[in-house]
Amino acid sequence: MKNRIILALLGVSLMASNCLAAMSAxxxxxxxxxxxANMVNGGGFxxxxxxxxxxxxxxxxxxxSDGTSTASTTFISLTSTFTSAIVGNxxxxxxxxxxxxxxxxxxxxxxxxxxxxDRVSGTYTAATFYVGGALNVGGxxxxxxxxxxxxxxxxxFKTGSFTTSQAINTAVDGTYALLIxxxxxxxxxxxxxxxxxxxxxxxxxxxxxLDDYWVLKNLDITGTSSTVVRQDVNGIVHNCKITNTSGxxxxxxxAHGGNFWYSKSEFSSTSGYGIDTAASSTIMVYGCYIxxxxxxxxxGNDNAFFALNIFDTCTTGLSSSGVSPRAVIxxxxxxxxxxxxxxxxSLTSATSGVLSLQLFNNIITxxxxxxxxxxxxxxxxxxxxxxxxxxxxIDGTDMVKGSNETALDPGFTxxxxxxxxxxxxxxxxxxxxxxPGAGASCIGYLDQGAVQRVEPAGGTTNDVxxxx
Amino acid sequence: xxxxxxxxxxxxxxxAGEISYPTAENPLGEKVIFDDKYSxxxxxxxxxxxxxxxxxxxxxxxxxxxxxxxxxxxxxTIKKITFINCNLMNVRLNKPGWITxxxxxTKFKAHADGKDWIVxxxxxxxRKLNEE
Numbered sequence: 001m002k003n004r005i006i007l008a009l010l011g012v013s014l015m016a017s018n019c020l021a022a023m024s025a026x027x028x029x030x031x032x033x034x035x036x037a038n039m040v041n042g043g044g045f046x047x048x049x050x051x052x053x054x055x056x057x058x059x060x061x062x063x064x065s066d067g068t069s070t071a072s073t074t075f076i077s078l079t080s081t082f083t084s085a086i087v088g089n090x091x092x093x094x095x096x097x098x099x100x101x102x103x104x105x106x107x108x109x110x111x112x113x114x115x116x117x118d119r120v121s122g123t124y125t126a127a128t129f130y131v132g133g134a135l136n137v138g139g140x141x142x143x144x145x146x147x148x149x150x151x152x153x154x155x156x157f158k159t160g161s162f163t164t165s166q167a168i169n170t171a172v173d174g175t176y177a178l179l180i181x182x183x184x185x186x187x188x189x190x191x192x193x194x195x196x197x198x199x200x201x202x203x204x205x206x207x208x209x210l211d212d213y214w215v216l217k218n219l220d221i222t223g224t225s226s227t228v229v230r231q232d233v234n235g236i237v238h239n240c241k242i243t244n245t246s247g248x249x250x251x252x253x254x255a256h257g258g259n260f261w262y263s264k265s266e267f268s269s270t271s272g273y274g275i276d277t278a279a280s281s282t283i284m285v286y287g288c289y290i291x292x293x294x295x296x297x298x299x300g301n302d303n304a305f306f307a308l309n310i311f312d313t314c315t316t317g318l319s320s321s322g323v324s325p326r327a328v329i330x331x332x333x334x335x336x337x338x339x340x341x342x343x344x345x346s347l348t349s350a351t352s353g354v355l356s357l358q359l360f361n362n363i364i365t366x367x368x369x370x371x372x373x374x375x376x377x378x379x380x381x382x383x384x385x386x387x388x389x390x391x392x393x394i395d396g397t398d399m400v401k402g403s404n405e406t407a408l409d410p411g412f413t414x415x416x417x418x419x420x421x422x423x424x425x426x427x428x429x430x431x432x433x434x435x436p437g438a439g440a441s442c443i444g445y446l447d448q449g450a451v452q453r454v455e456p457a458g459g460t461t462n463d464v465x466x467x468x
Numbered sequence: 469x470x471x472x473x474x475x476x477x478x479x480x481x482x483x484a485g486e487i488s489y490p491t492a493e494n495p496l497g498e499k500v501i502f503d504d505k506y507s508x509x510x511x512x513x514x515x516x517x518x519x520x521x522x523x524x525x526x527x528x529x530x531x532x533x534x535x536x537x538x539x540x541x542x543x544x545t546i547k548k549i550t551f552i553n554c555n556l557m558n559v560r561l562n563k564p565g566w567i568t569x570x571x572x573x574t575k576f577k578a579h580a581d582g583k584d585w586i587v588x589x590x591x592x593x594x595r596k597l598n599e600e
Contacts, residue, residue, distance in 0.1 A: 037488065037553055037570075059497070138529070161510070165553065167597065167598045200510065202555070204557055224513070226582055227598075
């Protein structure tokens, strides 16, 4: 009797653990624009699993409409001929009375008709299912797909064109240790394509809204919604191009909720903000091209770091909405071909005396006003910037320039065509040149502005880095 | 005859793509042949009123979304055209020979709050477009 009770308890315990099981964080997903349409395929494979990755093909390896299960993790299809290579692939149940539709990890192989899933999928006898095959847009399951992702998973997009069929808005979070990554590639995963070789996500009026700890990498995303892409806190955008082409005022290409890193990416919003965060947050923007927007970047109250960015043809290059913004703005190029009504940096939202600003090594050229902020008394340091072609470098007495500021022609190679390589006037004129306490020969040569001269010639382009 | 086949072989592969398209009747998917020039492209905000090569075309996976409801994008001289999985939001689609399969055809309009709202046929706002 005792044994029976123990066995019964064990059974209940096992059933409970089965019910609670979930897909692995090691599952890697694949999107291809040549795959079966409407998000029906399995589309994923668990890294390191014993089976064969069938997500790297257009069509499902197995598909049928006789999926059967009885409130357990056992899944049966009498018309299929499964092999042990199925283990680690994802099975997608798309329909079936009594079935819980969704994506399931195949965790075990029993025989040609029987496999084990990561969790119970319902009680049914005629479920339509797909195993393997990459995912492709269309239908009504795009949002569902994003909703079921798990911290640590990676979604790869092979170069191609993906016109989404619905708004995507997920509350799924990654974690500090397990980010959720959406990453584009051209031929081989990890090849970090640039320019037109990145996959295109064409959203139209649909937004892409992600939660915490998401990474966007190597993607070209366009849309017209009030915010094309919004990520909440602790996210990363790297080597992406995000564009809002709407003619409606105040639209945003990319927005975030706080603590965000942007690098090597391109942003524009025809009638609004390239990057926007009204929230108090830390924002770091490095090596980006921000252009053709009403406002290039608007940030909130907290710490902002801008280095080696190009702000090209924005009515206002950089602004803040906060009363106590703090910013380090180093080695950026602010360029405008129109002086009327344009500003490179506008921090007028700041309350006098609260703003903290470090402004070094920037080129600010062609604006109506180079810098507009609260009146004097503000905590700022400005030096080694080059101010030229502006109607007013500084609005009124908002700031006093440092003793090493210049007013030279930066000698851009072809600013009208976004070539901001600098001429000899900007050569090795930036701070610092020497490092106190370091060896006497430890002398740095830094040009003003974002684009550094290559001398004598050559070097590598270092388009993307692979740590993320 | 030989010449015709040869010409077809020359022309067809250059301008056609294909995709497996699952339906309720055939969940395993049917092969759809689509026009390469206009498929899987971004035509957001653009008008193709002057395009003369759209008659009879099957267009798959392109975005023609417009910002104003009932915007004319395609010439009404086109008698037959098929859109599959295209974003046709705010596009005027009023010809009987214009077939849509799996397309987005919602109308929306930007309102005073700066957001896009789905609107009814009288352009009255019903609900926000990008909120669940």
